[in-house]
Amino acid sequence: MIVRIFWIFVYPLIAILVTILHTPSPPKSKQHKLIKVDRQGSPMAAWAGPWSCICDTDSGLLWEVKTDDEGIHDGKWTYSWYQFEEGIANNGDCYFEKERCDTEDLIRRTNKQALCTSTSWRLPTITELRSITFKQNKPGKAMIESEYFPKTQRGDYWTSDSNRPLFGVYQYLNTGAGAVNFINAETITIPYKNAAFVRLVSSHSTACNKNQ
Amino acid sequence: MRRILSGAFSISTLIFAIDASAATKHHRLAWDGDASISAVIGFSPDGSSNNPYINFGYSTNEESWNSQSINSTYTFDGSLNSHFVRLEDLTPNSAIYYRICDQDGCGDRFWFKTAPSDKTPFVVIAGGDTRTGHTTRREGNALLAKIRPLAVMHGGDFTNANSASEMDEFLDDWALTYSDDSIDGYSYKRIYPLIPTHGNHEDGNYSTTCQVFGIDFNGDGTCNPSDTYGAVQISPLLRVYTLNSQFQDSGWSSYATAMNNWLENDLSSSGAYSNWRFAQYHKPMFPHYSGKSENPTLFNWWAHPFYDFAMNLVVESDTHLTKLTEAVAPSNNDFSISDSGGTVYVGEGSWGAPARSANDAKFWTIDMASIQQYKVIQVSPEQLIVRTAQFDNTAHTLSREERANDPIVLPQNINWWSANRIGKTMTLAQNTSGRSIIVEDGNSGSTLSLPVSDDTFISSRYASSNFNGDSDGLLADGSDSTYGSLYSLIQFDLSDLSTCSAISAVELELNITNRSSNSYGIYLAGTDWEEDSATWNTVAGSAVLSLLATSFVPSTTGILTIDLTSTGILDSWQTTGNTGLAIASLNGSNGVDITSKESGITPVLKVLAECGGNASEKVSLVASDDVFISSRAEDNNFNADGDGLLADGSDLIYGKIYSLIRFDLADLQCTQYIDATLEVNVTNTSSNSYGIYLATKDWREQTATWDSVGGDNILGLQANSFTPSSTGRHLINLQSSGIIDNWLNGNNTGLIIASEGGINGLDMSSKESGQSPLLALETVCK
Numbered sequence: 001m002i003v004r005i006f007w008i009f010v011y012p013l014i015a016i017l018v019t020i021l022h023t024p025s026p027p028k029s030k031q032h033k034l035i036k037v038d039r040q041g042s043p044m045a046a047w048a049g050p051w052s053c054i055c056d057t058d059s060g061l062l063w064e065v066k067t068d069d070e071g072i073h074d075g076k077w078t079y080s081w082y083q084f085e086e087g088i089a090n091n092g093d094c095y096f097e098k099e100r101c102d103t104e105d106l107i108r109r110t111n112k113q114a115l116c117t118s119t120s121w122r123l124p125t126i127t128e129l130r131s132i133t134f135k136q137n138k139p140g141k142a143m144i145e146s147e148y149f150p151k152t153q154r155g156d157y158w159t160s161d162s163n164r165p166l167f168g169v170y171q172y173l174n175t176g177a178g179a180v181n182f183i184n185a186e187t188i189t190i191p192y193k194n195a196a197f198v199r200l201v202s203s204h205s206t207a208c209n210k211n212q
Numbered sequence: 213m214r215r216i217l218s219g220a221f222s223i224s225t226l227i228f229a230i231d232a233s234a235a236t237k238h239h240r241l242a243w244d245g246d247a248s249i250s251a252v253i254g255f256s257p258d259g260s261s262n263n264p265y266i267n268f269g270y271s272t273n274e275e276s277w278n279s280q281s282i283n284s285t286y287t288f289d290g291s292l293n294s295h296f297v298r299l300e301d302l303t304p305n306s307a308i309y310y311r312i313c314d315q316d317g318c319g320d321r322f323w324f325k326t327a328p329s330d331k332t333p334f335v336v337i338a339g340g341d342t343r344t345g346h347t348t349r350r351e352g353n354a355l356l357a358k359i360r361p362l363a364v365m366h367g368g369d370f371t372n373a374n375s376a377s378e379m380d381e382f383l384d385d386w387a388l389t390y391s392d393d394s395i396d397g398y399s400y401k402r403i404y405p406l407i408p409t410h411g412n413h414e415d416g417n418y419s420t421t422c423q424v425f426g427i428d429f430n431g432d433g434t435c436n437p438s439d440t441y442g443a444v445q446i447s448p449l450l451r452v453y454t455l456n457s458q459f460q461d462s463g464w465s466s467y468a469t470a471m472n473n474w475l476e477n478d479l480s481s482s483g484a485y486s487n488w489r490f491a492q493y494h495k496p497m498f499p500h501y502s503g504k505s506e507n508p509t510l511f512n513w514w515a516h517p518f519y520d521f522a523m524n525l526v527v528e529s530d531t532h533l534t535k536l537t538e539a540v541a542p543s544n545n546d547f548s549i550s551d552s553g554g555t556v557y558v559g560e561g562s563w564g565a566p567a568r569s570a571n572d573a574k575f576w577t578i579d580m581a582s583i584q585q586y587k588v589i590q591v592s593p594e595q596l597i598v599r600t601a602q603f604d605n606t607a608h609t610l611s612r613e614e615r616a617n618d619p620i621v622l623p624q625n626i627n628w629w630s631a632n633r634i635g636k637t638m639t640l641a642q643n644t645s646g647r648s649i650i651v652e653d654g655n656s657g658s659t660l661s662l663p664v665s666d667d668t669f670i671s672s673r674y675a676s677s678n679f680n681g682d683s684d685g686l687l688a689d690g691s692d693s694t695y696g697s698l699y700s701l702i703q704f705d706l707s708d709l710s711t712c713s714a715i716s717a718v719e720l721e722l723n724i725t726n727r728s729s730n731s732y733g734i735y736l737a738g739t740d741w742e743e744d745s746a747t748w749n750t751v752a753g754s755a756v757l758s759l760l761a762t763s764f765v766p767s768t769t770g771i772l773t774i775d776l777t778s779t780g781i782l783d784s785w786q787t788t789g790n791t792g793l794a795i796a797s798l799n800g801s802n803g804v805d806i807t808s809k810e811s812g813i814t815p816v817l818k819v820l821a822e823c824g825g826n827a828s829e830k831v832s833l834v835a836s837d838d839v840f841i842s843s844r845a846e847d848n849n850f851n852a853d854g855d856g857l858l859a860d861g862s863d864l865i866y867g868k869i870y871s872l873i874r875f876d877l878a879d880l881q882c883t884q885y886i887d888a889t890l891e892v893n894v895t896n897t898s899s900n901s902y903g904i905y906l907a908t909k910d911w912r913e914q915t916a917t918w919d920s921v922g923g924d925n926i927l928g929l930q931a932n933s934f935t936p937s938s939t940g941r942h943l944i945n946l947q948s949s950g951i952i953d954n955w956l957n958g959n960n961t962g963l964i965i966a967s968e969g970g971i972n973g974l975d976m977s978s979k980e981s982g983q984s985p986l987l988a989l990e991t992v993c994k
Contacts, residue, residue: 078566196582
């Protein structure tokens with residue numbers, strides 16, 4: 001009799017209580033590969049800000065984040081390709097140099113500034129820069145995760161790959177440098193004298209290594 | 213009807229007030245009608261300026277001046293107040309002197325010129341996009357004051373936010389365009405008339421050009437969107453059409469229809485009465501930056517009327533770069549090159565706004581670049597000469613007297629952009645229909661590249677050593693730790709100039725491999741020398757530095773062009789002996805390295821001249837062999853196939869397809885050429901890009917198959933590429949590729965047309981199926 005009462009009344013009650021009281025923990029999502037990093041090189045929560053760099057935990061690369069403050073990281077500044085005495089100096093447009101601007105200017109300034117505590121900022125390779133393209137962004141937007149990389153322009157971003165042959169209307173210039181076009185995430189070669197955008201990268205940052 | 217203010221009256225009795233100062237600022241001048249007899253003078257109050265008016269006359273004798281009240285006052289963006297005086301019935305080709313006066317007296321003295329009523333030549337400037345980049349905007353403005361044009365065309369986007377505060381800054385900066393003159397003992401400012409365009413950054417207020425510059429194209433005395441399009445007649449030589457590309461946006465269709473009807477009517481009724489027709493509007497039909505969308509609506513509106521009514525030059529803005537195009541005609545949804553006459557498009561607006569990557573060339577683009585610039589155009593009855601001025605402070609300043617003596621003279625030392633093939637000047641003439649033809653060197657002279665006969669360097673520390681053929685190339689330094697003082701010596705073979713006259717340009721090209729921030733002088737060499745014996749001692753050391761011709765700073769690596777035109781050094785070589793030149797440091801010990809003829813790219817002396825013995829001849833060759841090959845039918849020969857010539861990245865039936873074309877050059881009388889163009893007739897278009905490649909091995913059309921030519925291995929050096937987006941004739945420049953040199957040197961393996969990516973195939977006619985591919989060569993007989 002007692003056993004029957006248990007099965008009929010108590011057990012269902014216990015089962016209901018257990019169901020109510022036990023809320024299963026939500027499935028844990030895979031951590032996003034991009035992490036915001038503040039100017040001092042410390043990681044930040046995904047919803048926090050302002051941030052100055054992005055650490056890509058897949059590649060271990062630390063990326064410069066662009067601004068719209070007319071400082072050296074302003075996203076609208078353009079640069080001609082010039083480094084190690086190769087290329088064309090001072091053929092882009094920024095306001096922070098007395099002359100016009102080239103890639104070496106931004107690298108020098110950013111390393112001096114020790115952005116996100118790194119002093120090894122440089123131009124990315126084509127492969128590195130293509131690793132942060134994001135083709136699923138909204139139509140009309142630059143092909144990058146713009147929630148992490150704001151102020152990215154729909155245009156060409158320089159890479160370190162130089163001495164590449166030029167064709168078509170630019171063939172007479174012989175060689176130029178590779179750029180990744182964030183309109184369609186494709187790689188093109190443009191003359192060193194072109195004014196293109198730049199996003200610097202650092203591969204040996206303590207800021208990014210902290211996060212891994 | 214435009215309100216015409218009468219009531220001009222003699223003011224000789226009011227002179228007592230003149231030497232006080234009126235409370236006005238932001239003086240500007242605009243043209244919106246017949247520029248030989250009318251102008252709109254604008255200004256803003258600077259504090260309290262009550263009942264301002266203008267005193268003006270045709271001399272500096274202010275007692276003879278008349279006075280005229282303001283005839284309109286507009287407020288832009290709620291706070292920028294401007295007064296406008298419309299002067300009419302002026303005397304053509306005359307200096308107009310004026311001052312703005314108010315209760316405090318009269319302000320600064322200004323003067324401008326009305327347009328001629330005859331065909332006297334003049335200079336106009338055309339640019340756009342001053343909205344940001346204030347430093348470079350100001351540099352452009354200051355350069356304008358040095359050039360002293362008759363008028364200025366502005367393609368829109370004056371400011372970024374189209375706010376009163378930003379327009380205030382624009383007008384502050386516009387004051388830099390005034391030229392300072394002393395006339396009859398008075399300080400005058402030369403002010404230049406602006407012909408403004410509505411840009412997309414003015415979209416918040418379609419009355420901007422009226423409220424800020426007083427433009428009233430429709431003459432109704434009020435500001436409204438219809439004032440954003442109209443024509444300005446600048447003498448019988450030029451009619452300038454200003455159009456509003458922003459009417460393509462939704463909501464403006466009725467204005468667009470009215471504008472386009474007016475355009476066609478005006479071109480039909482008035483266009484032909486001018487020697488030349490220009491158009492300006494803001495958005496390019498085909499921007500040369502991939503981040504900007506194409507504007508097919510504008511193409512559909514204007515490309516055909518422009519061609520039909522012989523619009524000679526179109527100035528576009530918005531993209532923040534420079535471009536020059538071939539003379540083009542509309543063809544389906546694109547342009548085709550029209551060597552026999554068409555419209556030339558230039559642009560694209562970088563008068564301050566940060567330059568963008570010039571990354572979207574069309575097959576009809578001559579050249580493009582990411583630079584800050586505007587166009588400087590010399591207008592004369594027979595020709596237009598279009599140059600692109602880059603902004604820096606190197607230009608000399610033209611004086612009032614120099615401008616008066618020569619209406620098209622330009623200041624020296626302007627930093628002109630040099631376009632591939634065209635150089636620094638694009639000259640336009642007209643065909644019998646009034647359409648533009650680009651006059652190239654072959655028509656007005658030839659550019660000869662004179663070879664180096666001797667080059668070496670000498671060292672003060674190794675004074676007896678000869679360094680000819682040294683692997684370091686050519687060195688120059690003020691004080692090198694190893695070599696001491698270093699001079700480079702270069703001599704050119706001038707024998708090709710023996711039949712030339714009228715030398716109009718001389719440029720030295722050096723390939724810099726190690727740059728320097730120091731200045732280097734180019735000297736006429738004072739002693740004779742030869743490369744295999746020259747030493748410091750044999751040329752008597754620094755005595756070899758005879759006359760300083762010019763100087764340069766080799767601040768970047770790569771090809772450096774140094775203008776020697778006005779140095780007289782070539783004259784000296786021709787008249788007193790060809791001793792060559794010496795390059796030596798003018799200061800410092802930061803050395804420069806230059807490649808020699810033995811170590812790399814040889815120095816070159818380029819001379820533009822009329823050469824009697826080197827008359828150019830145009831030859832058009834039909835293909836001797838043409839066929840296509842297929843990777844899926846690798847043993848099949850497709851000569852004379854009914855499909856003509858095919859090319860594709862991956863065709864369902866044929867797989868990869870290449871077209872092979874060869875021209876027989878054996879009968880060429882003259883083997884030096886100055887221009888080479890491939891012409892193909894496209895019968896089925898493709899949106900993909902196709903490359904032109906040198907074939908790596910010989911072949912003939914009767915036997916060529918995929919396997920016999922080695923498949924992909926047939927693709928050699930890429931010479932050019934094109935996108936066959938329209939049917940009909942496509943011209944592909946081969947002149948700079950070196951591919952013709954290969955053929956002429958005995959390796960005439962022809963060329964391949966192959967897809968650069970994509971599977972949208974291309975059909976062309978072959979010599980058997982319709983129209984043979986053509987090779988147009990402009991040759992020179994030595």
